[in-house]
Amino acid sequence: MKRISLKSLFLYTFLSLLLFFVLLFLTLPKFLILDKILLKNGLYLTAQKVEEGLTHISLKGVSLYDQSSKLVRFDSLKISLSPFGLSLSGLCDGKSLYVEWSLGAKKLRAKDFTCLGDVESLSGDILIKDGLYGKLEIKGLKAQELKLEELSLDFKGRVFTAKGRAMGFNLVGDGQIVYNPSNPLKSAINGQVSGGGTRLVISGSLERLEIKR
Numbered sequence: 174m175k176r177i178s179l180k181s182l183f184l185y186t187f188l189s190l191l192l193f194f195v196l197l198f199l200t201l202p203k204f205l206i207l208d209k210i211l212l213k214n215g216l217y218l219t220a221q222k223v224e225e226g227l228t229h230i231s232l233k234g235v236s237l238y239d240q241s242s243k244l245v246r247f248d249s250l251k252i253s254l255s256p257f258g259l260s261l262s263g264l265c266d267g268k269s270l271y272v273e274w275s276l277g278a279k280k281l282r283a284k285d286f287t288c289l290g291d292v293e294s295l296s297g298d299i300l301i302k303d304g305l306y307g308k309l310e311i312k313g314l315k316a317q318e319l320k321l322e323e324l325s326l327d328f329k330g331r332v333f334t335a336k337g338r339a340m341g342f343n344l345v346g347d348g349q350i351v352y353n354p355s356n357p358l359k360s361a362i363n364g365q366v367s368g369g370g371t372r373l374v375i376s377g378s379l380e381r382l383e384i385k386r
Contacts (some may be wrong), residue, residue, distance in 0.1 A: 186287045204230055207252065215240055220250075235263070243290045245270075270295075278302040279357055291315065293379075301357045304330035305350055305379065314384055321373070321384055324366075335366045335375060342369025 204223050207230065211218050221234030235247040235319040247270075258275030265288035273280040279301035286295045293313025300306040305328035314321045324337040331352060337344035348364015358380040367372050377383035 201255045204232075211237075216244075228255065245290065255266075277314070299379075303354075304328075304352050305333070305357075305360065306330060311382070317370075318374075319386060324384070328374075333362075333364065335364060337366045337373070339371060339373070340351065340369070342371055344368040344371065344373065346375070348375055 179196060180246070188321035204220075208218060210226070211341045217238040218329055219233060219236050219238075220232040222232065224231040232250040232252075233248070235250045237244045237246070245265075245297070246265075247265050250261065250263040253260045253262075255275075257277075258273070260274070261270075262271040263270045265286065268284065269282075270286045271282045273281075274355045281297060281299040281301075283295050283297050287293065288299045289295055291314065292311050294310055295309070297309040298307045299309060309326045311324045311326075311329070312322065314324055322338045325335065327334045328350070331350050333348055333350060335344075335346045335348065338344075345368060346364055346366035348362060351361035351363070353360045361376075361378055362382065363376055365372060372386070374385045375382070376385065
């Protein structure tokens with residue numbers, strides 16, 4: 174009589190479960206899953222056209238809202254899924270925004286992206302891994318009644334340096350990051366820039382930056 178070893182039984186069970194979840198993932202409506210995840214985080218997405226592939230979702234005419242305003246729009250948006258995470262590649266007015274969200278690290282890249290609700294344009298190359306690293310450049314950010322012409326943040330883990338320009342004055346400063354490992358985009362940012370008799374407080378998060386006088 175042939176006996177099955179405990180190791181073989183474990184391997185067979187693991188492969189069977191893996192195959193089950195892969196088949197389940199491939200057959201489920203991915204857009205509905207995405208919509209539920211966004212709603213759980215207080216976000217709302219609309220799209221004029223949705224196409225689903227085995228491992229991706231392609232959207233046209235996309236807008237993303239929170240409870241108070243429109244956050245971003247895309248002419249086209251592709252979300253690709255893998256066993257290790259997902260990537261998001263969006264285009265709007267010929268400018269791109271790319272986000273990679275994996276187990277090891279999170280990345281954000283943009284060049285003169287102009288379709289965000291609160292700013293005129295965004296450029297950056299950010300790595301999120303036990304802190305924030307890289308540079309973020311923002312143009313046309315409103316600070317109450319003041320419009321910040323430029324703001325550049327240089328992230329160095331749990332701290333950052335900042336440069337800006339408002340009303341013709343050059344502003345410099347720095348600040349700290351309270352890193353949130355469970356949701357890095359909600360990591361708190363606290364700092365300030367000053368110059369020419371103007372002082373601005375930088376607060377909020379990477380997800381939604383706030384500037385106040």
